[in-house]
Amino acid sequence: MITHHEVLETNEMIQHENLDVRTITMGISLMDCMDSDTEKLKTKIYDKITKSAKDLVKTGDDIGNEFGVPIVNKRISVTPISLVTSGHGQSACVQVAQVLDKAAKEVGVNFVGGYSALVQKGSTKGDIDLVRSIPEALSTTERVCSSVNVGTSRNGINMNAVRKMGEIIKEMAYLTRENNAMACAKFVVFCNAVEDNPFMAGAFHGVGERDRVINVGVSGPGVVKAALESVRGADFETLCETVKKTAFKITRVGQLVALEASKRLGVPFGIIDLSLAPTPAIGDSIAEIFHEMGLEHAGAPGTTAALAILNDNVKKGGVMASSYVGGLSGAFIPVSEDHGMIDAVNAGALSLEKLEAMTCVCSVGLDMIAIPGDTPASTISGIIADEMAIGMVNNKTTAVRIIPVLGANVGDTVEFGGLLGYAPIMPVNKFSCEAFIKRGGRIPAPIHSFKN
Amino acid sequence: MKGIITVVGKDSVGIIAKVCTYLAEEKINILDISQTIVSGFFNMMMIIDLSASAHKFEKVENDLIALGKDIGVDIRLQREDIFNSMHRI
Numbered sequence: 261m262i263t264h265h266e267v268l269e270t271n272e273m274i275q276h277e278n279l280d281v282r283t284i285t286m287g288i289s290l291m292d293c294m295d296s297d298t299e300k301l302k303t304k305i306y307d308k309i310t311k312s313a314k315d316l317v318k319t320g321d322d323i324g325n326e327f328g329v330p331i332v333n334k335r336i337s338v339t340p341i342s343l344v345t346s347g348h349g350q351s352a353c354v355q356v357a358q359v360l361d362k363a364a365k366e367v368g369v370n371f372v373g374g375y376s377a378l379v380q381k382g383s384t385k386g387d388i389d390l391v392r393s394i395p396e397a398l399s400t401t402e403r404v405c406s407s408v409n410v411g412t413s414r415n416g417i418n419m420n421a422v423r424k425m426g427e428i429i430k431e432m433a434y435l436t437r438e439n440n441a442m443a444c445a446k447f448v449v450f451c452n453a454v455e456d457n458p459f460m461a462g463a464f465h466g467v468g469e470r471d472r473v474i475n476v477g478v479s480g481p482g483v484v485k486a487a488l489e490s491v492r493g494a495d496f497e498t499l500c501e502t503v504k505k506t507a508f509k510i511t512r513v514g515q516l517v518a519l520e521a522s523k524r525l526g527v528p529f530g531i532i533d534l535s536l537a538p539t540p541a542i543g544d545s546i547a548e549i550f551h552e553m554g555l556e557h558a559g560a561p562g563t564t565a566a567l568a569i570l571n572d573n574v575k576k577g578g579v580m581a582s583s584y585v586g587g588l589s590g591a592f593i594p595v596s597e598d599h600g601m602i603d604a605v606n607a608g609a610l611s612l613e614k615l616e617a618m619t620c621v622c623s624v625g626l627d628m629i630a631i632p633g634d635t636p637a638s639t640i641s642g643i644i645a646d647e648m649a650i651g652m653v654n655n656k657t658t659a660v661r662i663i664p665v666l667g668a669n670v671g672d673t674v675e676f677g678g679l680l681g682y683a684p685i686m687p688v689n690k691f692s693c694e695a696f697i698k699r700g701g702r703i704p705a706p707i708h709s710f711k712n
Numbered sequence: 713m714k715g716i717i718t719v720v721g722k723d724s725v726g727i728i729a730k731v732c733t734y735l736a737e738e739k740i741n742i743l744d745i746s747q748t749i750v751s752g753f754f755n756m757m758m759i760i761d762l763s764a765s766a767h768k769f770e771k772v773e774n775d776l777i778a779l780g781k782d783i784g785v786d787i788r789l790q791r792e793d794i795f796n797s798m799h800r801i
Contacts, residue, residue, distance in 0.1 A: 262792060264746045264757045266799040267716055271788070326769055328790035509798045516797040 274329055278482035278544040279510065281517045282537050283333040284320050285373075285458035286527060287465035287473040288312050290339040298352045301345070302359045309336060309363040309372075312472055312527075317368040319524050323517055331517065333679075336364065337463035337475075338374035346386025350393045357397035357404050364403040371446075373463030375406035378453070381415040381702070391421070395428050398443035399435035405446045405461035409453035411648040413655045417451065417703040422648065425449045426641030426697070430664060433633060437666040440674045444663040445628065449644050451651030451658045456531050457587045462624070462659060473530035474522045475587060478514030478578075480506075481536045482543040484570070488552040499553065500573045507534065507577030515582045533587030534578035535623065536570070538598035540681035546570075546591055547600025558593075558601055559610030567591060568621035588657055590623030596676060596683035597628055605684045612643075612686050620650055625659035630674050630683035633666035640664065642693035653706050713762045713769070714743070714792040717776065721785025723754040731758070731787070734779055738772060739764040754785060759792065 273279035293304035317334045324331040338360070345353050357375055364372040375397055377387040394406050408425060411417035432443035448462045455466020458475035465473070487506040491498050514532045522529035538545045546567075547558035553566045571591045579585050593615065595601045604610035612629065619625045625647050631640075644660045651658030665674050668685050675682045719727060728747070735742060735758075744759040765772060773789045780787030 261744060261759065262716065262795045262799065264748075266795055267718060267757050268755075270795055270798055271718060322770070325773065326791045327794040328788055329794060512797040513794060516793055520793075 271328070273480070273483045273486075277480070277486045278539070278541060279480050279513070280330040280332050281324075281476060281514055282479040283335050283458050283477040284316070284331060284517070284521050285335040285337055285463055285475045285477065286313050286316050286525070287337045287456065287469055287475060287530060289465055289469065289471045290344045291467070294344055296347070298348050298355065301348065302355060305344070305356060306359050306363050309338070309360070310366050313367045313369065315525060319521055323520050323524070327517065329513055329517070333371070334369050335458070335460060335463065336367070336369050336372045337458070337465045338372065339467065340376040340378055340464050341374060342377035342384075342387045342390035343467070345390060346384065348389075350389040353390050353393035354397045354400065357393070357401050360404050361401035369403070371403050371405050371460045373405040373407070373460050374465055375404050376408060376464045378409045379418050379421045380409050380412045381418060383418070383421065391424060391428065394447065395431040395435050395443065398432055398446050405463065407448045407450055407453065407462045407464060409450040410644070411451035411652050411703075413452060413652050413708070414705055416705040417645065417648045417652055419645065419697070419703055420700050422641050422645050423638075423697050423700065425644050426637035426639070429640050429662065430637045433664045433666055440676060441663045441665045442676065445661065445676055445680050448659045448661040449648075451648040452656060454587055454657055458533050459535060459537065459588060461661060469530070470528060472527045474518060474525065474527050475530040475533065476514050476518035476521070477533040477535055477537065477587065478510050479535070479537045480510040481538050481546050481549055483510055484536065485543070485545070485549045485552050488549065492552070496569070500569060503570060503573035504577035507574040508581045511578040511581035529584070531584045531586030532578070532582040534574055534582070534585055534589040535587070536574055536591045538592065538594065539679055540597055540599050542599060545598045545600035546593055547598055547604055551600065557607050557609035558604040559614045563614065564617050564621055567593070567618050571622040588623040592624060592627060593618055593622060594627035595629050595686070596681040597679060598681070602682065602684060605686060612688060616646060616650070619647060619658055620654060623657055625651070627659065627661050628663070628680065628683060629661070630663045630665050630668070630685050631688050632669050632685055633664050635664050635688050636692070636694065638692070638694040638697040639688060641697045643688070645697070652703075655708070715760050715762050715769070716790050716792050716795060717758040717760060718788045719754065719756040719780070719785050721754055721780070721783075723749055723752060724784070727754055727783055727785060728756065730779065730783055731776075734775065735760060738767065740772070
């Protein structure tokens, strides 16, 4: 029988430590919507999404009420759209984005991910059409998220695509210049993208997946921080054990919610994504965990080690708590979505270079980083190339979601609102990489032997 | 289906009576009950069986929240599964 103490502990996590299930994401394959007629294609996509996900939001809310744990987001991921619109041309891609937006609004989800292309080795005409359409698609829709996979450990890095990414990010920043470059916050560039990620902006429903699937992303940085408060000053063994046990508990809640959602919606359960995802709320921050571990600010020497400990032990605890773990599964270190990270940047403790180093030991990469609007496209491509190289060589997923805000300079702060938070403009290394990026072509796959 | 009721708030006369009266009317059986007072604050947990109740979980939950507002305490009803999942392997 459950004890009074256990009930109190769970409810303390929910009420005071921001324990929640961050997202239930329904993956929906759009492969069977393909049609040579663009209008028919659009109708099929709209119908399939609205039919499949019509009860998603209500079911999520019901489960949240019954278990007493908030389920913050209900979302949809779809087949990479470049595959579905192949042959229809660039303007048809934008129309499909608008259909996705309309379908998302109809079923009440706050984001739909999968306006994506996988071009790690090269691009088809369909991929090129989609990539070119991304700025217009994201600036004329509200809830559509987009991603492009430009590299993998098996294929190397498509540097033509990397060059293009810098250009389209600048274009998006210009098109949404009145709105703090909001389109860039809905776009992410990946190396080793995963097919079952429930988190935005990078979610898409991979081609290796079944027709529909329920993936769940758990969260809970506040719970980990609160648990660490009780072992302040203890050695690393105690620290690691505490993180592991907490991650186990958090993940079990996610697993329960996922199985229940799967049962009620009649859609198979896919995976739990074991990610610690912060929000701008006080007490829901990864940087606060670093502080509790003993660092004055995120970014101080020791931060990469602290993050490695956190990430590894979240996985160790979480893996046992769920039958299927997948997605990105790692601590997220977005700047704008974590008030402790923002404080660290403002205090001068955290630089872009330190963030890059931190991404070597965690998912998922440089996330929600605002930079000066006059940063050249080639420099943005250079930042992306560095991050992709880390992912390629280390066999892990890495990503870049970077926001050049026109008219803004170091010292300014931009507001994105809601879960996206606000961000101080971070300084970028001023030295040029233009000639390097201009080379074009492909970086060959790395060797995976001789591991020293 | 089993549920857990938690009642937290300033202590006063008749909190348990009022909650139990409501549960009896709804044909909800109480399987376990524990209660403490921590620095003047009333803290109660009940394990209940909802299987004989004619109403949906959501209605019972909302009724209890409303009852809590009347008495001046915070009442929550949650399915037992969340606690089992988190604390039992």
